[in-house]
Amino acid sequence: MKSVIAEHLVKTYRNGEVKALDDLSLDVEEGTVLGVLGPNGAGKTTTVRILATLLKPDSGIATVAGIDVAKHPDKVRELIGLSGQYAAVDETLTGWDNLVMFGRLYHLGKLTSIKRADELLERFSLTDSARRPIKTYSGGMRRRLDLAASLIVQPKVLFLDEPTTGLDPRGRQEMWGVIQELVKGGVTLLLTTQYLEEADQLADEIAVIDHGKVIARGTSDALKKQVGGERLEITVENTDITKTQEIVSRISTSAIHTDVRTISAPVSTGSIALMEALRALDEAKIHPLDIALKRPSLDDVFLSLTGHVAEEEVIAQPVKKKRGGKK
Amino acid sequence: MKHVISDVMTITKRQLLQLARIPELLVFSTIQPVMFVLLFRFVFGGSIETGQPGGYVQLLMPGIFVQTVAFTLAATAVGLAEDMKKGLIDRFRSLPISRGAVVIGRTFGDALLNILVLTVMAAAGYAVGWRPTSGGLSIFAAFLFLFMFGYALSWIGIYVGLAVKEARTVQSVGFLVTFPLTFLSNAFAPTTGMPKALQYFAEWNPVSTMVAACRQLFGLKNEFGATASSWPSQHPLETSLLYMFLLMAIFIPLSIRKYKNTSN
Numbered sequence: 170m171k172s173v174i175a176e177h178l179v180k181t182y183r184n185g186e187v188k189a190l191d192d193l194s195l196d197v198e199e200g201t202v203l204g205v206l207g208p209n210g211a212g213k214t215t216t217v218r219i220l221a222t223l224l225k226p227d228s229g230i231a232t233v234a235g236i237d238v239a240k241h242p243d244k245v246r247e248l249i250g251l252s253g254q255y256a257a258v259d260e261t262l263t264g265w266d267n268l269v270m271f272g273r274l275y276h277l278g279k280l281t282s283i284k285r286a287d288e289l290l291e292r293f294s295l296t297d298s299a300r301r302p303i304k305t306y307s308g309g310m311r312r313r314l315d316l317a318a319s320l321i322v323q324p325k326v327l328f329l330d331e332p333t334t335g336l337d338p339r340g341r342q343e344m345w346g347v348i349q350e351l352v353k354g355g356v357t358l359l360l361t362t363q364y365l366e367e368a369d370q371l372a373d374e375i376a377v378i379d380h381g382k383v384i385a386r387g388t389s390d391a392l393k394k395q396v397g398g399e400r401l402e403i404t405v406e407n408t409d410i411t412k413t414q415e416i417v418s419r420i421s422t423s424a425i426h427t428d429v430r431t432i433s434a435p436v437s438t439g440s441i442a443l444m445e446a447l448r449a450l451d452e453a454k455i456h457p458l459d460i461a462l463k464r465p466s467l468d469d470v471f472l473s474l475t476g477h478v479a480e481e482e483v484i485a486q487p488v489k490k491k492r493g494g495k496k
Numbered sequence: 497m498k499h500v501i502s503d504v505m506t507i508t509k510r511q512l513l514q515l516a517r518i519p520e521l522l523v524f525s526t527i528q529p530v531m532f533v534l535l536f537r538f539v540f541g542g543s544i545e546t547g548q549p550g551g552y553v554q555l556l557m558p559g560i561f562v563q564t565v566a567f568t569l570a571a572t573a574v575g576l577a578e579d580m581k582k583g584l585i586d587r588f589r590s591l592p593i594s595r596g597a598v599v600i601g602r603t604f605g606d607a608l609l610n611i612l613v614l615t616v617m618a619a620a621g622y623a624v625g626w627r628p629t630s631g632g633l634s635i636f637a638a639f640l641f642l643f644m645f646g647y648a649l650s651w652i653g654i655y656v657g658l659a660v661k662e663a664r665t666v667q668s669v670g671f672l673v674t675f676p677l678t679f680l681s682n683a684f685a686p687t688t689g690m691p692k693a694l695q696y697f698a699e700w701n702p703v704s705t706m707v708a709a710c711r712q713l714f715g716l717k718n719e720f721g722a723t724a725s726s727w728p729s730q731h732p733l734e735t736s737l738l739y740m741f742l743l744m745a746i747f748i749p750l751s752i753r754k755y756k757n758t759s760n
Contacts, residue, residue, distance in 0.1 A: 218586075221590050222589075222590060223586055223589055223590060243592055246590060246591060246592040247592040249590065251586075251587065251590045253583050253586060253587070254583075255582060255583045257582060257583035257584050257586055257587040258584065258587075259510060259514070259584060260582070261514045261517050261518055262510065262513055262514065262517055263517065266510075266513055266517070270506055270509075270510055271587075271591070273502065273506040274503060274506055274588070274591050274593050275591065275592065276499050276502070276592070302517055302518075318587070
């Protein structure tokens, strides 16, 4: 069963000048995680805001757990949890104050709210800071508390809008751990992110969006294959370039590319290819300045996907949309 | 629907908790009005001839009371704009809580703070020689008027906060509204010295009618500030009540609608 369905969503701002969503459709299977991947301004937040009843689409239909979000927002609000890009909590209050307050707003009894707050603080390793104002929390702690606030009543569907944007690597790791725990518990999750790695870590399926529409969809592996998989990148002295190109061509699965002193070659065997290259270079007495196995980044996925889509867009969309928009 | 009261109380409680967690907030929201009492009492008090027994401070206190509750408009607006900016309003709107509870709760919280501020100011006024001469019931009625006026204005604050969104702009807008209103009035000096056009404005200004109403209820003769025989200066109590009713009738539905449809 599909827990979340969005069909042909359109949303424009400033009287149609800025098209945030342009016929966007997606769905999330119950108990799975969909990662919505895209750059800033692609329409990720708008999508989440519509699904979470905060914004009405110009046209299109969205349902959560089978309920139309535009027609019965109150019913949907009882079933969802939402955690945004910022920590949407009262920063002057303590973590405990906030969770008890949200518990009361979910209409839990006073004692139940307190019990639930204590449980969640424990679960997100915030018990020690429970009585401190949120202002004193680190970025990672704030996000965890924000997430805890969206889990007060076990939501049927959870929306996380860029849960790790702006966090340092450690905060990001912690947040991933927390989300992975949630996913194990079987929650249906729609997560937006700018980072392929994050979608990779957390999502069962990924929808890549740009200019307000879904431009690709599939598992992380499928998307990466579409982009071309891993690349070997070797930087050498000028004198070694020709020789290195020869060696790398033997290992590479397709055409290699040279940019100044860096040779980039698609490979299919990962670290085995890296070892092969190292051995061959060593035998040829070439000492690379730098050598690395690069996985496709969001930039790579994007470049390959949007490069393809842009041509279609010109035909289908005579009015060129601008990201960020002007007056 | 059955949760309306508990939702409103939770939101109001949040504001009181804020005061408990940052006591400085409380100190600063009471220091400013007390400072005004002292400044006006000792800077202008000596130079303004009043013809009222008890001197300038008797006339000043109602003016400062009204000014202070009028300033809460800005405080309400700024508080709300900050909640909007931080995404807290989005979160509230994603919860299954009753419509309007968030803004109603905030007006209650600001009203409770006003009670405290008025109490502190009354004490400061007493300390510098303010002595209302009417009976206890009238004095109580005056404070009830002030309280209600502050409450009515906080609904404008809600609307401004939701409409303007940026806290710093909201602050400026708030002062842009409240400063002319409080000074183009009979609050600190007689309106008779103003140009004719401003006198008309000052007579109909709700701040003037409120000040005149309070002066009357505190037992002063209604002469300082009544510049003409216009209806509002003759009937300050009725006019003030009418203004409060009108403000709430307009801004409560407007603000609640704005809250429901708001989005960043």
